[in-house]
Amino acid sequence: MFSRTFLPSEKQEVAFANISDGGIFTIIQFTYHTNSQMYGILKKTASKCSHISQTYSIGRSVEGKDLLAIEFSDNPGQHDLLEPEIKLIGNMHGNEVLGRQLLIYLAQYLCSEYLLGNERIQTVINTTRIHILPSMNPDGYEIAASEVGHEYNGWTSGRANAQNLDLNRNFPDLTSIFYNRRRFRHFRKYDLEEIAPETYAVMKWIRSFPFVISASLHGGELVISYPFDLSRHPQEDRMYSPTPDEQIFRQLARTYADAHATMSNNDTERCGASFANKGGITNGAQWYSFAGGMSDFNYLHSNCYEITVELGCDKFPSEMELYPEWLRNKELSNYLQVHRGIKGIVKDEHGNGIKGATISVRGMRHDITSAEDGDYWRLLNPGVHIVTAAASGYSKVSKRIHLPRKTLVGRVDFVLKKVPRAPSLDYFNIPELDNYELFFSFFFFFLLTLNF
Secondary structure, eight states: OOOOEEOOGGGTEEEEESOOTTSSOEEEEOSOOOHHHHHHHHHHHHHHTTTTEEEEEEEEOTTOOEEEEEEEOSSTTSOOTTOOEEEEEEOSSTTOOHHHHHHHHHHHHHHHHHHHTOHHHHHHHHHOEEEEESOSOHHHHHHHHHHTGGGSOOSSTTTSOTTSOOGGGOSOOHHHHHHHTTOGGGOOOOOGGGOOHHHHHHHHHHHHSOEEEEEEEEOSEEEEEESOOSOSSTTOSSOOOOOTTHHHHHHHHHHHHHHSSSTTOTTSOOSSSOOGGGTTEEEHHHHOOOSSOHHHHHHHHSSOEEEEEEEESOSSOOGGGHHHHHHHHGGGGGGGOOOOEEEEEEEETTSOBOTTOEEEETTOSOOEEOOTTSEEEEOOOSEEEEEEEEOTTBOOEEEEEEEOTTOSEEEOOEEEOBOOOOOOOOTTOOOOOSSTHHHHHHHHHHHHHTTO
16 A cells, blocks of 8 residues: 655645656645636546546536536446435535535545545445535635635625525425424415525435435534524524434434544534534524525435534635644545445335335334335434335335344335325425426425415
8 A cells, every 4th residue: 555645734735645647646735726626626536536436517506607516436427226325515605615625625535545445435435425516606605715715704705606695595495394284374485586506406416316414514613503404483593493303413413523623522612602512513493593404405305314514613714724624524534424224125026116115214204215226225223113115006014123233224125015096195295307497386386285
């Protein structure tokens, strides 16, 4: 194995492997990168590790900039049966730039360490499909970099997109629907006209891949927050508002916070809010409530469990802080280990996978659905669970499972028998639509039904 060489600290560079084109080392430069430089690094990394990586675009920003993602997998470009998929998103707010840089470094690190023979990284990539979107808001980043930069920790300049929309308030408010299914008179209408192209692109992305977990990297505090972000009571700005999967979310938040060098340390200086007695994690709505957040949308619209990672007080730290911040967060690769709970395949009597089958757990008001080939992943804590698989036109099958503490993931398959069955309407069973524009028509009609 090739040794890792550290260059002088004033250059803010680290050489991780001797795999560079025509040179000795692959160099990670701990400096800020323009959008064009970011695109170049991602494409070069994908080319260097083409057997495990590729880049692809999920859409474009208001000003036409590419929303470029990079994926890592032992079979890039394809979903492997029973292989979970995760996503990491940075720079949703254009002036919160540390997450953007960390994800650029992470892409280079994963490529280098895989080629070096790092067994942990190889195992993660060989068993998990990882998608990284370093910048969801490249337009906002350019404003922040030109008007603010690291000389001034601007709180709002560049935060929004080029339409002056806060992307983390711009997703359809499914949380209100979840709360108010039986109390429609309190429902807040959502203006579908104001869906930003960046939001639209991420919504399509979420529907295009069977993501299991996700992390959105922000700045301004040092804490992990998790859904729900919207308070259960419309007049309460700080109200503990857990999802049915509260314990799962707490475990995900703990995984990242404990891997961070200082986040879970009660002695760590915070940025104003007090999370010392919580070990660096908090329920989002208990911190402060807001509607239209991306994490709540992920949870209610898909199978994906997303946490929000607040990386520190300084939204735009100096370049000299980038390498120390990388060291504090480098073990975020621990978060990539999504293999916990149960997974399996839902099939018919002929062995064909059933797409869109519902997997429910008794006592939990949140179901997930099977992917294109019938495979599914359900995050669960150890214990005894009653799990049911159901699909329109098929009989239900329930199984009692015991998930031991030492077992990270258990295999639970289902075979459903075909039976005549009338279709039913589920509020959250939004139909698969080839033309995603139709989603808005469906959602608008759905909102109208709630007001009668």
